[in-house]
Amino acid sequence: MNTDESPLPPRTSTPPPPPAQDTGFGPRHLPGTPAGESKGMLPGMAFIGMYLLLLAMLNAFAALHGIYGTGLPRYGIFGICTLMVIGVFGFLRLRRWGWSMAAAAFLLLAAGDFYLYSRNHVGFLLIRALFSIVFFLYLSRPEVRERLH
Numbered sequence: 001m002n003t004d005e006s007p008l009p010p011r012t013s014t015p016p017p018p019p020a021q022d023t024g025f026g027p028r029h030l031p032g033t034p035a036g037e038s039k040g041m042l043p044g045m046a047f048i049g050m051y052l053l054l055l056a057m058l059n060a061f062a063a064l065h066g067i068y069g070t071g072l073p074r075y076g077i078f079g080i081c082t083l084m085v086i087g088v089f090g091f092l093r094l095r096r097w098g099w100s101m102a103a104a105a106f107l108l109l110a111a112g113d114f115y116l117y118s119r120n121h122v123g124f125l126l127i128r129a130l131f132s133i134v135f136f137l138y139l140s141r142p143e144v145r146e147r148l149h
Contacts, residue, residue: 039147041094048135049092052102055109056084080108096148099139106136 062068063077084105090098113129116122138144 041092041147042144044138045144045147046092048102048139049088051135052084052088052091052105056081056088056105080105094148099145099148103136103139106132106139110136 059077060081063074063081066074068074068077083101087098087101087105091102092098110129110132113125113132117125117129
């Protein structure tokens with residue numbers, strides 16, 4: 001075995017090159033970006049908007065067919081559904097007033113479903129009320145609120 005040959009290359013006097021600089025890191029919004037830097041809609045926000053539109057539409061058609069009565073309650077439901085739709089469109093445009101109207105709509109739906117469950121004991125109403133509470137709690141998260149303007 002020859003000992004005068006070493007496996008390492010000979011040392012040079014030039015320093016190694018500096019590490020590469022990533023100049024476009026800030027505007028890319030990579031995963032792991034600190035909270036407050038990313039903008040746009042979360043997928044859950046879009047789903048909540050579509051769900052609230054569906055509930056407003058179903059309640060409006062139910063009021064149209066006389067499920068809630070023929071007098072003042074019918075027109076009250078029409079007014080609430082109109083406000084829900086306006087709030088959803090504001091929420092989908094990431095406006096704070098739309099977010100507050102959507103959050104209020106979920107609280108109102110939950111309160112109404114809990115009331116109807118206490119009177120009729122229909123399990124569907126309890127499940128829908130719990131979904132409304134979960135969606136309200138999702139809307140209350142800081143990650144959702146910081147995306148609004």
